[in-house]
Amino acid sequence: MTGPGTAPAPPSRGGRWIQHWDPENETFWKETGEKVARRNLYFSVLSEHIGFSVWTLWSVLVLFMGPEYGLTPADKFMLTSMVTLVGAVVRVPYTFAVAVFGGRNWTIVSAGMLLIPTVAAFTVMEPGTSFSTFLLVGLLAGVGGGNFASSMTNINAFFPLRKKGWALGLNAGGGNIGVPVIQLAALAIIGAGGGPRVLLGVYIPLIVVAAVLAALFMDNLENVKNDTGAAKDAARDAHTWIMSLLYIGTFGSFIGYSFAFGQVLQNQFGRTPLEAAYVTFIGPLLGSLIRPLGGWLADRYGGAKISLWNYVAMGVATAVLIGASMEKSLALFTAAFVVLFVLSGLGNGSTFKMIPGIFQNKALAKGLQGEAAAAYGRRLSGASMGLIGAVGALGGVGINLAFRQSFLSYGSGTGAFVAFLAFYVVCFAVTWAVYLRRTASRVPAASTASEAKPQLSYAEV
Known part of the structure; x- marks a missing residue:
């Protein structure tokens, strides 16, 4: 029989399957679990990182595609919109794939699948x-967007509750940084006089390396199961869709602007591919790095409060962008856009941190206590995160379509920025009305416990 501190039991299904996994047991964690979990985390981050790079590949490739390719600005925005759409949609099945195939097995498959869009792009990337x-x-590249969902689901199962925040934050941040990394690679290649096929040629062997390393060093967990009941319960809960809206405002902004920033600089300010590449990576890089800070601030002051004021700041930055766009001030426009990236990353951390607290509060309102309340919160928050992540990514589709229409109608991105400003106002209003307004109405001291119980306070989530 396997003791609490012994190594995992021998594989039961062939391959690298671990039967016994109990990270909450401190003896097991110290002697065996932590080493195995960290190893799986690092190689999962590598695969997810390259997945993000492939997903945002076309945000870079369109910079190489000059007049000889015969594509209008509207064509390019439509192309990046559809890539974003596929990446958002595939996050849902990818969330469930880990339990069906195993975390290691699916990491190998999902990494290997990145070869399809990369080799295909290498083949067709030429004028005519x-x-x-x-x-x-481009639609094929959308599969890279799904790697985030499966990677987060897999790593979530390896770590104890007290370590999940650090592990998931590192996993998400390491993946997001795939966006500026591929943009930096493009900058180096453009600067050296190389073409888009050079960039694609760099990533093809990296994809193979990621799949091989996953096969050699990762593991499957026997006890990871899909809870379809939890997914249905999460889909029926209004908070799942409210938080999806708020996540559209943060992650949707991050991924949408990552695809669009270089194109806006080219089309509105006449920047060359090299000039655009010099600055496009800065925003996604800072937005990725600051995401853990958003989570830390949410831990300390409450996710709802941080998110509320973050939407205010995003609105102000967008208003500055509108002014800079109308005045054709490249320096102010670029600075404001980078600030908006940073704020979107900060908001990614604070909004995602709200989700477990919301469902924990709902458990307490139902009269659950202790482990029962914690289990309820984990079950619903885990299931809702997959849906929220998928819907949030759809914001990137909306941003690129808005830019497409704005350039078609006005010849600039100003109209799109006005729409984004209005959306951030909506996010502010929803955050205040749903998660902060109720804290102002106190239950009278004479009220009974049963009367007080429905008065939920989300200010600290």
Whole structure:
């Protein structure tokens, strides 16, 4: 029989399957679990990182595609919109794939699948290729967006509750940094006089390396199961969809602007591919690095409060962008856009941190206590995160479509920024009305416990 501090039992299904996994047991964690969990985390981050790079590949490739490719600015925004859409949609099945195939097995498969869009892009990337062909190949790159969902689900199972925040934060941040890394790689290649096929040629072997390392060093956990009941319960809960809206405002902004920033600089300010590449990576890089700070601030002051004021700051930055766009001030426009990236990253951390607290509060309102309340919160928050992550990514689709329409109608991105400002106002209003307004109404001291119980306070979530 396997003791609490012994190594995992021998595989039961062939391959690298671990039967016994009890990270909450401190003896097991210190003697065996932590080493195994960290090893799986590092190689999961590598695969997810490259997945993000492939997902945002076309935000870079369109910078290489000059007039000889025959694509209009509207065509390019449509192309990046569809890539973002596929990446958002596939997050849902990817969330469940870990339990079906095993975390290691699915990491190998999902990493290997990145070869398809990368090799396809390498094949068709030349003037004379039709827009429909570029669109089809671009859609394939959307699979890179799904790696985030499966990686987060897998790593969540390896770590104890007291370590999940650090592990998931590192996992998410390491993946997000794939966006500025591929943009930096493009900057180096453009600066050296290389073309888009050089960039693609760099990533093809990296994808193979990620899949091979996952096969050699990662593990599957026997006890990871899909809870379809929890997914249905989460889908029926209004907070799942409210938080999806708020996450559209943060992560949707981050991924949407990551795809669009370089194109806006080219189309509105006449920047060359090299000039655009010099600055496009800065915003996604800072937005990725600051995400853990958003979570830390939410831990200390409450996610709802941080998110509320973050939307205020995003609104102010967007108003500055509108002014800079109308005045054609490149320096102010670039600075404000980078600030908006930083704020989107900060908001990613604070909004995602709200989710477990919201469902924990709901458990307490139901009269649950102790481990029962914690179990309820974990079950619903875990299931809702997959849906919220998928819907949030759809914000990137909206941003690129808004830019497309704005350039078609006005010849600049100003109209799109006005729409984004209005959306951030909506996010502010929803955050205040749902998660902060109720704290102002106190239950009278003479009220009974049963009368007081429905008065939920989300200010500290």
